[in-house]
Amino acid sequence: MTGRFITFEGPEGAGKTTILKEVYTRLQQEGRDVEATREPGGIRIAEQIRQVILDTENIEMDPRTEALLYAASRRQHLAEKVLPALQQNKVVLCDRFIDSSLAYQGYARGLGMEEVLSINLFAIEDLMPDLTIYFDIEAEKGLKRVYAGENREVNRLDQEDLSFHKKVQEGYALLKKRYPERILSVNADQPPALVAEEVYQLIIDELNR
Ligand SMILES: Nc1ncnc2c1ncn2[C@@H]1O[C@H](COP(=O)(O)OP(=O)(O)OP(=O)(O)O)[C@@H](O)[C@H]1O
Numbered sequence: 165m166t167g168r169f170i171t172f173e174g175p176e177g178a179g180k181t182t183i184l185k186e187v188y189t190r191l192q193q194e195g196r197d198v199e200a201t202r203e204p205g206g207i208r209i210a211e212q213i214r215q216v217i218l219d220t221e222n223i224e225m226d227p228r229t230e231a232l233l234y235a236a237s238r239r240q241h242l243a244e245k246v247l248p249a250l251q252q253n254k255v256v257l258c259d260r261f262i263d264s265s266l267a268y269q270g271y272a273r274g275l276g277m278e279e280v281l282s283i284n285l286f287a288i289e290d291l292m293p294d295l296t297i298y299f300d301i302e303a304e305k306g307l308k309r310v311y312a313g314e315n316r317e318v319n320r321l322d323q324e325d326l327s328f329h330k331k332v333q334e335g336y337a338l339l340k341k342r343y344p345e346r347i348l349s350v351n352a353d354q355p356p357a358l359v360a361e362e363v364y365q366l367i368i369d370e371l372n373r
């Protein structure tokens with residue numbers, strides 16, 4: 165088996181983190197060599213950048229600074245964790261990646277998807293995911309989950325108004341049209357066990373390709 169880079173994308177509260185953990189455990193129990201990680205973060209430097217980006221006090225952050233910080237954290241995470249894991253033929257499950265930058269900074273913030281893509285191409289060189297699983301849910305429903313969750317801190321991006329989160333959803337819709345073979349959707353508006361099963365099947369199909 166060769167390594168695979170599989171990313172989880174979607175709006176706030178869609179269930180990416182919850183389902184990633186479940187599927188990771190299942191794959192591990194089957195004896196597969198799998199790594200779970202997240203963006204921004206996953207390694208020390210990127211977690212430090214995450215704190216700066218998501219700090220609710222950093223309201224003066226310029227949109228381009230925000231885009232560059234995500235790209236910088238992505239580069240370090242890729243160099244230090246993702247690429248070495250793929251070189252060891254691991255299956256890497258990553259909670260968010262470049263599509264988040266394209267949908268949030270490129271589309272919702274209005275920086276332009278092409279501009280944000282170009283700074284990210286510098287960061288990732290040519291490493292795009294083999295498979296991206298899109299957690300399909302209405303922005304409002306996802307946000308309700310975030311605000312209802314007991315252990316979930318509300319961050320600076322969560323606090324954007326509903327129109328921003330609806331634009332994020334529109335941005336993802338454009339990305340799904342642009343990359344129909346890479347980005348596959350699951351219905352995230354159903355009980356976690358059913359979502360996890362759909363995600364697991366997509367991953368197995370990818371691993372069997
Ligand atoms: N299918 C589901 N149905 C109902 N609640 C869910 C479901 N999946 C996750 N949740 C709950 O919704 C909240 C958000 O889930 P989670 O953190 O996994 O989402 P996320 O997509 O990673 O969000 P974010 O990107 O904002 O961090 C949590 O409280 C979680 O327990």
Ligand SMILES: Cc1cn([C@H]2C[C@H](O)[C@@H](COP(=O)(O)O)O2)c(=O)[nH]c1=O
Pocket residue numbers: 176202203204234260261262263264265266268269319321322
């Ligand atoms: C990678 C990435 C993330 N974001 C946003 C999306 C979320 O609002 C936060 C991350 O928080 P999560 O609880 O880990 O989902 O950051 C973004 O705007 N651009 C990106 O590239």
